[in-house]
Amino acid sequence: MIYKAYGYGKIGVKNMKVMNDDMLQQLKAGKNAIILAHNYQRGEVQDVADFVGDSLELAQRAKETDADIIVFCGVDFMAETAAILNPDKKVLIPDIGAICPMAQMLTMEELFEAKERYPEADVVLYINTLAEEKAYSDCICTSANAPKIIEAMDADTILFGPDYNLAKYVAKMTSKRIVPVPEYGLCPTHHQISVDDLLEGKEEHPEAEVVVHPECIMEIQEMADHIASTSGMVRYCKESGADEFLIGTEVGLIYRLRKEIPHKEFYPLSDSAVCPQMKMHTLEKIEKVLETERFQVKVTKNTAERAIVPIERMLELS
Numbered sequence: 001m002i003y004k005a006y007g008y009g010k011i012g013v014k015n016m017k018v019m020n021d022d023m024l025q026q027l028k029a030g031k032n033a034i035i036l037a038h039n040y041q042r043g044e045v046q047d048v049a050d051f052v053g054d055s056l057e058l059a060q061r062a063k064e065t066d067a068d069i070i071v072f073c074g075v076d077f078m079a080e081t082a083a084i085l086n087p088d089k090k091v092l093i094p095d096i097g098a099i100c101p102m103a104q105m106l107t108m109e110e111l112f113e114a115k116e117r118y119p120e121a122d123v124v125l126y127i128n129t130l131a132e133e134k135a136y137s138d139c140i141c142t143s144a145n146a147p148k149i150i151e152a153m154d155a156d157t158i159l160f161g162p163d164y165n166l167a168k169y170v171a172k173m174t175s176k177r178i179v180p181v182p183e184y185g186l187c188p189t190h191h192q193i194s195v196d197d198l199l200e201g202k203e204e205h206p207e208a209e210v211v212v213h214p215e216c217i218m219e220i221q222e223m224a225d226h227i228a229s230t231s232g233m234v235r236y237c238k239e240s241g242a243d244e245f246l247i248g249t250e251v252g253l254i255y256r257l258r259k260e261i262p263h264k265e266f267y268p269l270s271d272s273a274v275c276p277q278m279k280m281h282t283l284e285k286i287e288k289v290l291e292t293e294r295f296q297v298k299v300t301k302n303t304a305e306r307a308i309v310p311i312e313r314m315l316e317l318s
């Protein structure tokens with residue numbers, strides 16, 4: 001099988017390399033490697049992956065695998081989580097430039113300041129944080145399990161970061177007092193999906209259900225028919241009686257939705273909802289990283305030993 005090339009002209013990243021599937025499979029088998037890919041990856045990357053899923057599912061898969069090498073097609077904090085869960089395995093990232101801007105928005109200074117201000121609070125951090133910050137949290141969460149994790153905490157006040165929109169969502173869904181840290185962390189890709197985009201989409205597709213990610217702004221969440229993590233969105237669209245959906249998240253999910261639910265129609269709320277960092281991985285780079293085993297993701301022993309505690313706690317509570 002020969003893969004088609006998919007272009008992302010809008011953000012100036014293209015993958016025009018054509019790769020032979022058999023070669024890649026042989027390379028993978030020879031090294032006992034697996035490829036894990038996030039739902040936002042390019043279509044052709046999703047096609048070669050052993051598993052495609054959201055952050056929670058990828059962490060679960062990374063923990064379960066008996067492969068020696070994990071090629072992680074996602075962004076830095078996801079690959080770090082896989083490395084923390086697998087200290088004896090090699091976690092490789094095809095492009096080390098795949099750095100999530102949201103994860104950079106929470107600094108240690110802000111976290112320590114907030115802990116000092118609210119000594120009675122528990123700290124729940126979104127998985128979209130770096131290992132250094134995770135190490136000082138009580139539990140990690142993803143968009144798939146955030147309300148459940150928050151409710152399971154002992155404290156009534158929860159320091160939650162870095163995403164402000166997800167913080168507002170969990171404040172609505174739980175009985176806890178949520179204090180966002182930092183005050184306004186966000187995902188640039190989701191934050192730019194506007195109410196006008198939604199109104200235009202509804203005008204074009206009046207029968208479509210609106211399904212959005214909780215990283216979208218509150219106004220979008222309030223107008224949606226359903227709010228879920230990316231894999232939760234896939235499950236919802238499969239089970240819903242509707243035939244058409246307006247999807248409010250990164251456009252990579254549209255590829256998976258169309259592939260897995262071909263008898264239904266999916267439209268992105270915004271064509272511009274492209275995460276440039278997620279699109280950095282290409283087939284050519286996956287092949288290269290497997291051949292050379294370069295770009296190994298490493299977390300210092302001290303940080304990993306601390307960060308694994310709240311990550312494991314999340315996996316248990318999930």
Ligand code: SF4
Nearest residue numbers: 075100102187189275
């Ligand atoms: S979509 Fe947003 S949160 Fe996800 S990796 Fe890209 S910038 Fe980070």
